[in-house]
Amino acid sequence: MPAEAGAAPQRDITIVGGGLAGALMAILLAQRGWSVDVFERRGDPRVEGYAGGRSINLALAERGLHALRQAGADGAVLQQAVMMRGRFVHPLHGAPNLQPYGRDDSEVIWSINRGELNIVLLDIAESHGARLHFDHALERVEFDAKLATYRNHGLEVAHPFNALVGADGAGSTLRGQMAAHVDLAERTEWLDHGYKELEIPPDARGGFRIEPNALHIWPRGHYMCIALPNDERTFTVTLFMPKDGPHPSFATVDDAEAAQALFERQFPDTLPLIPDLRRDYERNPVGSLGTLYLDRWHLDGRAVLLGDAAHAMVPFHGQGMNCAFEDCVALAGNLQREPSLADAFAAFEAGRKPDAEAIQHMALENYIEMRDLVDDPGFLLQRQLELALQQRHPDRFVPHYAMVSFMRIPYSQALRRSELQRDILVAATRGITSLEDVDWQRADAAVLATLEPLEDSPA
Numbered sequence: 001m002p003a004e005a006g007a008a009p010q011r012d013i014t015i016v017g018g019g020l021a022g023a024l025m026a027i028l029l030a031q032r033g034w035s036v037d038v039f040e041r042r043g044d045p046r047v048e049g050y051a052g053g054r055s056i057n058l059a060l061a062e063r064g065l066h067a068l069r070q071a072g073a074d075g076a077v078l079q080q081a082v083m084m085r086g087r088f089v090h091p092l093h094g095a096p097n098l099q100p101y102g103r104d105d106s107e108v109i110w111s112i113n114r115g116e117l118n119i120v121l122l123d124i125a126e127s128h129g130a131r132l133h134f135d136h137a138l139e140r141v142e143f144d145a146k147l148a149t150y151r152n153h154g155l156e157v158a159h160p161f162n163a164l165v166g167a168d169g170a171g172s173t174l175r176g177q178m179a180a181h182v183d184l185a186e187r188t189e190w191l192d193h194g195y196k197e198l199e200i201p202p203d204a205r206g207g208f209r210i211e212p213n214a215l216h217i218w219p220r221g222h223y224m225c226i227a228l229p230n231d232e233r234t235f236t237v238t239l240f241m242p243k244d245g246p247h248p249s250f251a252t253v254d255d256a257e258a259a260q261a262l263f264e265r266q267f268p269d270t271l272p273l274i275p276d277l278r279r280d281y282e283r284n285p286v287g288s289l290g291t292l293y294l295d296r297w298h299l300d301g302r303a304v305l306l307g308d309a310a311h312a313m314v315p316f317h318g319q320g321m322n323c324a325f326e327d328c329v330a331l332a333g334n335l336q337r338e339p340s341l342a343d344a345f346a347a348f349e350a351g352r353k354p355d356a357e358a359i360q361h362m363a364l365e366n367y368i369e370m371r372d373l374v375d376d377p378g379f380l381l382q383r384q385l386e387l388a389l390q391q392r393h394p395d396r397f398v399p400h401y402a403m404v405s406f407m408r409i410p411y412s413q414a415l416r417r418s419e420l421q422r423d424i425l426v427a428a429t430r431g432i433t434s435l436e437d438v439d440w441q442r443a444d445a446a447v448l449a450t451l452e453p454l455e456d457s458p459a
């Protein structure tokens with residue numbers, strides 16, 4: 001238990017939420033000798049199984065992997081991960097094709113199971129001495145008395161705290177409690193598109209039914225399906241589509257019959273892969289997607305928010321968890337360096353907010369790219385040119401996807417450079433259909449004039 005209110009030592013932290021960011025934060029602080037308590041609303045997934053049950057997976061990229069290395073968790077996580085080398089695009093007409101993400105197998109992303117990842121992190125946190133309190137849902141906080149009240153199996157229990165870290169996700173209760181004391185200027189921009197999860201099971205011999213080492217996309221203009229592999233030879237399929245409006249939307253495709261008809265027409269190659277389409281479609285809810293903006297992430301030295309609680313984003317760059325993990329590394333560093341909790345929380349917010357806003361923006365943009373552009377000839381020509389310019393100017397021109405997924409330069413810098421690079425790509429491909437027609441002298445001059453040499457963040 002934390003020390004009594006008022007007598008708590010400085011290096012004593014209470015984390016609300018033992019999900020992905022909360023568990024990682026607990027490791028990073030416990031490793032550094034902090035006294036750490038984690039209060040998690042759900043039961044212990046190691047005892048009760050991960051709430052949610054089915055394989056829900058996430059794309060892990062270099063930013064998240066780097067954070068896992070700091071925590072000594074990368075080995076255990078990668079053991080259960082499936083490598084994804086690129087986008088495997090399934091057009092409605094024409095042959096499916098693999099568009100590699102990077103130059104070779106050093107530039108890949110990984111599909112990981114959310115529940116397995118959470119369990120690995122909780123185990124390591126506990127091994128470093130963090131105290132995990134499951135079945136404790138934060139209900140309210142008295143910030144002046146430094147007392148937090150949780151609901152535990154129907155009963156209210158109060159625990160004193162020194163400082164709170166809010167890792168309690170997009171619907172954060174701590175955020176709501178902080179807002180009663182300080183104006184966070186909270187606003188959420190909801191996407192008018194939702195999502196539904198389906199599953200491709202293993203084939204009759206227990207193997208993968210489609211190429212395992214890829215993120216599959218079925219782009220269809222204003223909607224799409226994607227599929228990520230799981231290590232137990234299944235794929236989690238996600239259908240993203242408008243919630244309302246003209247067909248197809250979740251309003252018009254509102255039962256198993258309509259889903260079957262949509263897939264027969266628009267995703268015919270997936271029908272033999274998803275035998276339980278009708279059941280999954282009826283059973284699984286339509287999820288909502290939004291971007292959460294706050295002007296402020298902390299309440300002096302008493303509470304700070306991170307991960308989805310501070311900056312939830314739409315999932316189209318596969319960076320929400322990666323960004324949350326970067327937050328944890330940053331906050332652990334701030335807490336080590338700064339003289340007080342208040343200084344550390346303020347430095348964390350000042351350092352991370354521009355980057356969170358940049359990836360929120362890029363995540364929204366990437367939806368259009370995935371659902372509409374990945375099978376567009378103009379877009380594909382620009383991707384070829386990106387790789388060619390990278391070869392010609394490896395120190396200056398790094399493709400957008402690589403800056404976000406394979407490097408750790410600040411997201412805000414990746415956004416700025418991507419915008420400059422996009423202008424160069426658009427200008428160099430205007431009116432042409434092949435790389436052979438590129439005016440290389442002009443394109444090279446534009447790169448040299450516009451882009452400074454790029455350095456990745458130090459280890």
Ligand code: FAD
Binds near residue numbers: 016323
């Ligand atoms: P969460 O993972 O939401 O964890 C919050 C924790 O707090 C939970 O354990 C919850 O039970 C607990 N909690 C909540 N309320 C309370 C309370 N009152 N008291 C105590 N505990 C509480 N990101 C990627 O990087 N790659 C991807 O490929 C990717 N794909 C995604 C696909 C979809 C469809 C969605 C919706 C998101 C995706 N994301 C992805 C984003 C990623 O899921 C989130 O960014 C990440 O889970 C954030 O971690 P977190 O710990 O901040 O929040």
